[in-house]
Amino acid sequence: MHGEEQSTLDSLFLAQWEDRMWKGVIRYDVTASEIKVICGRRKFLAQFNEGWNVDYVSKPQENRVCSQGDLSFTKWMKHHEELLFCVASGEMTEPELIPSATVPDGAVLITINATPVEYGHVFLVPCGSDSLYQVLDARSLEMVGRVAVEINNSSFCLFYDSPAADTYHQCFQGCYFPSPLPVELTAVNTFFRDGRRGMRISAVTDYPIKTLLFESSQRFKIMVEVLVEICSHLQGRRIPYNLLITNCGQKIFLFLQHQNLANSRTLSAWECGGYFLFRSRAEFDQATEEAIVEKLSAVSLDDEGFQGVKQLCCSIADKLSS
Numbered sequence: 001m002h003g004e005e006q007s008t009l010d011s012l013f014l015a016q017w018e019d020r021m022w023k024g025v026i027r028y029d030v031t032a033s034e035i036k037v038i039c040g041r042r043k044f045l046a047q048f049n050e051g052w053n054v055d056y057v058s059k060p061q062e063n064r065v066c067s068q069g070d071l072s073f074t075k076w077m078k079h080h081e082e083l084l085f086c087v088a089s090g091e092m093t094e095p096e097l098i099p100s101a102t103v104p105d106g107a108v109l110i111t112i113n114a115t116p117v118e119y120g121h122v123f124l125v126p127c128g129s130d131s132l133y134q135v136l137d138a139r140s141l142e143m144v145g146r147v148a149v150e151i152n153n154s155s156f157c158l159f160y161d162s163p164a165a166d167t168y169h170q171c172f173q174g175c176y177f178p179s180p181l182p183v184e185l186t187a188v189n190t191f192f193r194d195g196r197r198g199m200r201i202s203a204v205t206d207y208p209i210k211t212l213l214f215e216s217s218q219r220f221k222i223m224v225e226v227l228v229e230i231c232s233h234l235q236g237r238r239i240p241y242n243l244l245i246t247n248c249g250q251k252i253f254l255f256l257q258h259q260n261l262a263n264s265r266t267l268s269a270w271e272c273g274g275y276f277l278f279r280s281r282a283e284f285d286q287a288t289e290e291a292i293v294e295k296l297s298a299v300s301l302d303d304e305g306f307q308g309v310k311q312l313c314c315s316i317a318d319k320l321s322s
Contacts, residue, residue, distance in 0.1 A: 007152040016084040017120050020112050025081050030116045040289030043182050045275045048284040052277050053115040084110045108143050121175035138228045144172045148249035158245035159269035182274030192314050194321045199223050201313050208296035210306040212254040226317050242269035256301040
């Protein structure tokens with residue numbers, strides 16, 4: 001849903017994405033996919049999409065680097081048309097469009113996802129001075145969060161999945177959802193609040209996967225620093241996690257999964273949020289709330305681990321907020 005006036009970045013984003021759609025860069029019309037609300041009180045969402053490919057991220061080709069002087073970062077894409085534009089910080093107080101053949105240091109590359117989950121599905125790739133980031137850091141998360149702020153469209157969500165051992169590069173994803181994800185409609189219990197900086201941390205209650213909600217009404221940068229340090233500790237403890245950024249960057253959900261040595265497959269951020277894709281018509285038709293709850297519960301961090309993460313959050317937030 002747009003506000004009274006569409007932002008410059010939102011307009012550019014949608015125009016570029018639709019241009020690639022008409023040029024055939026996207027493999028199918030995701031807007032024609034069948035979507036339903038699964039019966040039950042949680043209102044999980046299911047999409048039937050035969051063309052979707054779970055292995056959506058390509059491995060980089062050759063010695064793929066992100067160069068400031070040219071567009072050599074596009075070696076990891078199959079076609080240059082997949083690149084929409086890049087976003088970078090500048091000295092201007094208002095956003096502006098600048099035609100350029102160079103990539104500024106610290107830019108976020110916006111590239112098309114040829115097998116989209118929803119309308120406007122893209123990759124957002126933070127780019128450093130010599131390579132793509134492989135570890136979540138405050139600068140890249142803040143830049144990606146700023147994209148959500150500047151797009152200023154409550155339908156736009158951002159996602160991040162913690163890296164696997166064989167990950168070649170790190171990227172966020174983003175797309176537009178016609179309605180809030182189920183996790184956004186779930187009650188929360190706030191256990192940390194910093195009124196001076198407008199930040200609070202809450203536990204999402206009565207949800208099958210352990211989830212925390214970070215909110216900031218003033219100091220987005222402080223919230224990002226807290227979240228990045230928490231995620232660093234989670235990665236050190238081998239706790240898989242996902243991020244969901246909603247509400248124009250004001251809310252970030254942190255989903256906590258457990259390490260499963262028998263099955264390395266973890267759920268994506270949109271699955272954790274309650275949105276599931278099915279390539280089989282039979283599985284789509286037979287999807288139930290009970291099955292979705294079981295799927296989410298099976299990968300969730302246990303109660304003891306969750307309490308430990310909540311204590312970690314309070315400790316880090318206290319330290320960085322003081």
